Amino acid sequence: MRLLLLATVFAACVFPYVAAGRFVCYFPNWGIGRQEPWQFGVDNIDTKLCTHLVYAFADLDETTFKIKPNNPAVDIDQEFYRKFTGLKSQNPSLKTMLAVGGWVDSNINDKYSQLVASRENIDVFVGSVVSLLKEYGFDGLDMDWEYPKSDADKTGFINLMVALKDAFAPFNYILSAAVAPITTDLGYDIPALETTADFINLMTYDMHGGWEPDMADHHAPLRKRSFETIDYNVESSVHHWITNGLSASKINLGMPLYGRSWKLASAMTTPPAPAVGVGAPGPFTKEEGYVSYFEICQAVQNEGWQVVQDPDQFIGPYALSPTDVVNWIGYDDITMLTTKSNYVLSKGLGGAMVWEISLDDYRGACGAGMNPLLTAISRIVVA
Structure with a gap:
């Protein structure tokens, strides 16, 4: 008994935290x-790394207010929906969910505000969601409205x-x-989300980006840096949501x-560095x-890109191109994740949670194995 007690104390000292257990990955x-x-389809998914896979995205029909496939040629005709939910045959504990919304669909007129403004529209939407989830074997829905903004949206x-x-x-x-990191000007009733959502992503x-073309800075800082005057980072965002009514265990x-x-x-x-616009697109993702x-x-x-690390780990690294006009990229690597x-x-x-799995080195081209970022997270959070 004494040896068992000593072993328990030792384990608690060496391993002070219990694994969180949930790892949500968008596809x-x-x-x-x-x-x-670098094509990425359902067959490229490693089903052992994530506990929840979320299919991005379904859309909201602005006329009927029903959920609908975003790309029927892929989702239905190529059977990506069925292949995706069929991944549970490889990992029976895996949960496969469907996300509706996303940045593009959320910003097509004000259809999401129209949806939630009418009880009739809500009922139509909910009924269509249940039917779609049942038909294709999904385990749930991720609401990704980016973003509710007004008091009417909040309600x-x-x-x-609730519906x-x-x-x-x-x-x-x-x-x-899926919610914004800081909600000062956005329409979230956080205590009510605590009672309705199983979890929050x-x-x-994207705390910085191309909408700030004159300044290069890391888009996912962990902590506030000395030059900053506002609290816009991972740590302050988590603090904001918890202090305003969301359980840590739901985040x-x-x-x-x-x-x-x-x-x-x-x-x-060194960030924030003066810039003259967004960087060149990647050769495969092709987005500036x-x-x-x-x-x-x-x-x-x-x-020959140069990598600069933050010794304090407040931010992830940034990489600098060896070109005359230097491209600056801020990102998270294995160490930061x-x-x-x-x-x-x-x-x-x-x-x-990660956005998104097709962006990892899933072919192992850089020598750190396949899916090195997902693996680094999964080993800590899930194990």
Whole structure:
């Protein structure tokens, strides 16, 4: 008994945190359209790393207010919905969910505000969601409205969540929501979300980006830096949600598997660095100011990009191109995501979330194995 007690005390000292247990991973239905060899489909998913996979995205029909497939040619005709939910045959404990909304669909007129403003529209939407989840075998829904903004939105969003929760109860469907990191000007009733959502996916990234074309800075800082005058970072965001009524155990901390980039205006590289606009697109993701981890690590490995680390780990690294006009990319690497994963445990959060799995080095091109970022998170948060 004495030896067992000593062993328990030793384990508590060496391993002070208990694994959070939840790891939510978004899957994009558009990755299949990429140029080879970096196409990403359902068959590329490693089912052992995440506890919850979320299919992004379904849309809201602005006329009928029903949920609908975003890309029927992929979702239905190529059977991505069925293949996705069928992944549970490889891992029976895996949960496969469907997300509705996302940045693009949320910003097509004000249809989400119209949805939640009408009880009739809510009922139509909820009924269509239940039917779709049942037809394709999903385990739940992630509401990704970016973002409710007004008092009417705040009330309507909770009415929608309550209606979904009630309709989901007979089927044991999971209900989650993806939310902004800081909600000062946004329409979230946090105590009400505490009672309606099974968990919250906190989007603690994109705190800086191309909408700030004159300044290169890291888009997912862990902590407030000395030059900053506002609290806009992972730590302050978690504090905000918890102090305003959300249980720590319901929070999944969002982590990016991509970087935000700028073209520098001078020799100054330390963030915030003067910039002249967003950086060049990645060769496969092809979006200005946005670069996947698999593109970043290959640029560093093969093209002579310089990596600068923050010794204090307040932010992840940034990479600098060896070109005349320097491209600056701030991103999270294995080291930073390990730090953030340990932060999840230290704060007693429910788990981690990533946007999104097709951006990792899933082919192992950079020598750290397949899916090195997902693996680093999973080993800490899930194990």
